Amino acid sequence: MKKFIKIALLTTTAAMLSFGAQAKETVVWWDFLSGGDGVRMKALIEKFNAEHADTIEIQPTTLEWGVPFYSKAQTSAAIGEGPDVMTYHLSRMPLGISTGTLAEITADDLAGVGLSGDNFAASNWQAAQADGKQYAVPFDIHSVILYYNKDKLAEAGLIGDNGLPTGLDGVDNFNAALEKLQAAGTQYGVSIHSAAADSQWRIFLGLLAQQGGEFMDANGEFLSGDNLDKAVNVTELVASWVANGQAPEQTDYAASIALFTSGEAAMHINGVWEVPTMTDLHAKGELFEWGAIQLPTFYDKPGTWADSHSFVIPNNVGKEQTAEKRKAVMEVIAWMNKNSISWANAGHIPAYTAVRESEEFKNMQPNAVYSTLADTAVFDPQSKLAGVASPVYDAVGNYMVPAINGEMEARQAIEEMRDDLNDQRD
Amino acid sequence: MIRSRRSEITWALILVAPFVAAYLVLFIWPTIQMVLLSFTDAPLIGPGNWIGLDNYFEMFEDRRFKTAVVNTGYFVLLTVIPNTLVGLLIAIGVNRLKGWQQSLVLALFFLPYILPVSVVYLMWNWMFDTQFGIMQGPLTMIFGKPTHVFRTTWLFMPAVALVTIWWTCGFNILLFLAGLRSISPEIYEAASLDNAGRFKQFFRITWPLIWPVTALVLTIQLILQLKIFDQVYLFVQGGRADPSMVLVQYIYNQAFQKSEGGYAATISVALFVIIITVSVLQYTALRARGAK
Numbered sequence: 001m002k003k004f005i006k007i008a009l010l011t012t013t014a015a016m017l018s019f020g021a022q023a024k025e026t027v028v029w030w031d032f033l034s035g036g037d038g039v040r041m042k043a044l045i046e047k048f049n050a051e052h053a054d055t056i057e058i059q060p061t062t063l064e065w066g067v068p069f070y071s072k073a074q075t076s077a078a079i080g081e082g083p084d085v086m087t088y089h090l091s092r093m094p095l096g097i098s099t100g101t102l103a104e105i106t107a108d109d110l111a112g113v114g115l116s117g118d119n120f121a122a123s124n125w126q127a128a129q130a131d132g133k134q135y136a137v138p139f140d141i142h143s144v145i146l147y148y149n150k151d152k153l154a155e156a157g158l159i160g161d162n163g164l165p166t167g168l169d170g171v172d173n174f175n176a177a178l179e180k181l182q183a184a185g186t187q188y189g190v191s192i193h194s195a196a197a198d199s200q201w202r203i204f205l206g207l208l209a210q211q212g213g214e215f216m217d218a219n220g221e222f223l224s225g226d227n228l229d230k231a232v233n234v235t236e237l238v239a240s241w242v243a244n245g246q247a248p249e250q251t252d253y254a255a256s257i258a259l260f261t262s263g264e265a266a267m268h269i270n271g272v273w274e275v276p277t278m279t280d281l282h283a284k285g286e287l288f289e290w291g292a293i294q295l296p297t298f299y300d301k302p303g304t305w306a307d308s309h310s311f312v313i314p315n316n317v318g319k320e321q322t323a324e325k326r327k328a329v330m331e332v333i334a335w336m337n338k339n340s341i342s343w344a345n346a347g348h349i350p351a352y353t354a355v356r357e358s359e360e361f362k363n364m365q366p367n368a369v370y371s372t373l374a375d376t377a378v379f380d381p382q383s384k385l386a387g388v389a390s391p392v393y394d395a396v397g398n399y400m401v402p403a404i405n406g407e408m409e410a411r412q413a414i415e416e417m418r419d420d421l422n423d424q425r426d
Numbered sequence: 427m428i429r430s431r432r433s434e435i436t437w438a439l440i441l442v443a444p445f446v447a448a449y450l451v452l453f454i455w456p457t458i459q460m461v462l463l464s465f466t467d468a469p470l471i472g473p474g475n476w477i478g479l480d481n482y483f484e485m486f487e488d489r490r491f492k493t494a495v496v497n498t499g500y501f502v503l504l505t506v507i508p509n510t511l512v513g514l515l516i517a518i519g520v521n522r523l524k525g526w527q528q529s530l531v532l533a534l535f536f537l538p539y540i541l542p543v544s545v546v547y548l549m550w551n552w553m554f555d556t557q558f559g560i561m562q563g564p565l566t567m568i569f570g571k572p573t574h575v576f577r578t579t580w581l582f583m584p585a586v587a588l589v590t591i592w593w594t595c596g597f598n599i600l601l602f603l604a605g606l607r608s609i610s611p612e613i614y615e616a617a618s619l620d621n622a623g624r625f626k627q628f629f630r631i632t633w634p635l636i637w638p639v640t641a642l643v644l645t646i647q648l649i650l651q652l653k654i655f656d657q658v659y660l661f662v663q664g665g666r667a668d669p670s671m672v673l674v675q676y677i678y679n680q681a682f683q684k685s686e687g688g689y690a691a692t693i694s695v696a697l698f699v700i701i702i703t704v705s706v707l708q709y710t711a712l713r714a715r716g717a718k
Binding site: 250 | 469470471472489490556557573574577578579668679681682683684685
């Protein structure tokens with residue numbers, strides 16, 4: 001009798017499983033996207049679900065950005081309770097790989113939905129790899145840009161014939177421009193969030209790369225050799241803006257945006273993700289004529305910090321994805337990339353080359369103007385200590401931010417930052 | 427007689443069993459797990475390798491751990507004794523009032539204590555705001571310019587300590603008030619008849635009689651402030667980590683930011699040992715003082 005029940009149970013389960021394969025696949029999705037990003041992503045997911053009503057359904061959950069998201073990703077995957085797919089910053093990938101959180105995405109997985117490295121910019125595709133294995137599929141490139149107030153720049157004679165800012169390249173020119181802007185009656189030449197570590201890191205890494213410096217060398221050592229001097233140059237430059245009253249002191253994120261939108265600052269350095277904020281304000285008639293460009297070249301060559309939102313598949317311990325589920329997940333990833341033009345509305349530069357080079361994107365303002373930064377983008381060093389909300393961010397907050405606000409001497413601060421980070425290496 | 431004694435013991439055992447069970451499952455078992463974890467290199471969750479005492483060696487060479495110990499100690503110095511004194515002085519003042527006035531004043535002082543920490547953070551952060559904070563008036567007078575106290579290295583801890591005292595002294599006031607009320611008025615009357623002035627009365631009567639309560643308040647405060655985390659975590663918000671790196675914050679960073687579960691457990695064991703040692707030392711010192 002017992003045997004009979006066992007067999008009966010087994011056959012029904014088998015029947016249900018084979019039936020399930022033809023039924024709708026659900027894809028559990030986690031992201032950390034809030035604000036304008038969140039709104040646009042939800043719209044994309046709804047569109048996907050409508051188009052795949054009979055085959056695949058995304059079940060999305062949004063978690064808190066930063067440390068909470070990444071700790072939850074690690075813990076849930078370790079006990080096999082993670083999602084089927086999640087968004088991930090490429091800069092945080094090294095930690096995810098070291099803790100075994102990320103599953104490898106094989107060439108077959110990619111080929112099954114017609115994706116390959118040829119669809120993406122080479123530097124971006126390589127940033128999603130480790131030890132020759134693919135762990136993520138890029139979705140966008142996002143960076144910091146220079147927002148500017150057209151009227152104020154025009155008054156100070158800083159708008160060229162092509163209608164774009166001119167005379168900002170090179171440290172001396174930029175500083176002269178700041179003085180011209182102040183002389184023309186603006187309180188601050190440039191508004192930065194001088195109290196926020198993450199933002200200072202984003203400015204700093206680009207300007208370090210512009211001098212040919214690297215934050216971490218091939219041996220994994222931080223600020224070795226003359227990289228230290230180059231880092232001091234950048235810190236002293238930003239500190240001088242604050243000291244001369246051309247940039248606000250000890251200012252947080254929201255306040256620094258407010259200084260720009262209220263016209264008290266003529267320029268503003270912030271992430272591309274604030275483009276919708278400006279667009280919406282302007283559409284409501286509450287903002288002056290504005291634009292955004294790639295960060296000026298202060299030193300020898302162009303270079304801007306960048307990070308990438310990407311898609312990863314968690315390595316759910318004890319719960320191998322079925323082939324059908326994997327196929328559905330890959331379908332989600334491919335579809336999102338092919339439809340990423342609406343993601344570009346959030347200010348991001350699409351990672352998928354076909355979208356990035358499409359006419360529609362080329363006509364998108366101001367994205368098209370600053371999207372050139374993708375060619376000289378610098379990603380965070382590939383280290384467990386680097387990336388979003390990482391020990392590197394903390395170190396910037398501990399040493400560089402006080403130096404920028406005149407609480408510490410720049411060289412001493414950067415030396416301490418170097419020693420602190422080198423102490424933390426494995 | 428003997429039978430009833432036995433049944434009493436049985437009853438007592440039955441009555442404490444639920445608590446003991448919960449204590450074993452929710453405290454003793456996790457603590458043992460934590461100590462075991464501290465000998466491994468496990469991530470936040472998941473298997474790790476047994477590495478013996480390596481984490482402990484690493485901890486004693488860890489500059490940042492020492493910073494965390496020093497910062498926690500500094501915070502304890504800034505809060506424990508001032509908070510106790512503030513509580514005692516306000517309690518003495520409140521004790522002089524009568525009837526509804528007393529209830530009203532007491533309620534006002536106790537109000538902050540029932541606020542959740544997030545509300546306390548939002549309120550003070552807004553008051554200290556550099557652009558339009560109400561506190562910038564006095565701060566500008568002192569420093570000559572608007573100052574962001576939670577972003578100024580040397581001001582951070584004192585500012586958080588000030589907020590903490592404001593937030594938690596209501597509880598101390600209540601304890602002291604109960605102590606003061608238990609002192610019989612006849613003693614003061616007798617002292618007045620013997621021509622003892624107010625100061626003499628305080629130091630010869632109130633202070634000795636209130637001492638047990640003081641010892642209790644100090645011990646509670648010490649344990650609470652050694653575990654300081656929420657205020658610091660909230661007020662630092664993307665600002666400086668180093669001047670604010672307290673022990674629990676350091677444990678949090680190791681576990682959640684760096685995914686170093688084994689090392690986080692090691693620091694937790696250290697915090698456990700520190701709290702027990704300091705509490706025992708303080709208790710002994712206070713008892714010696716009380717026995718005089």
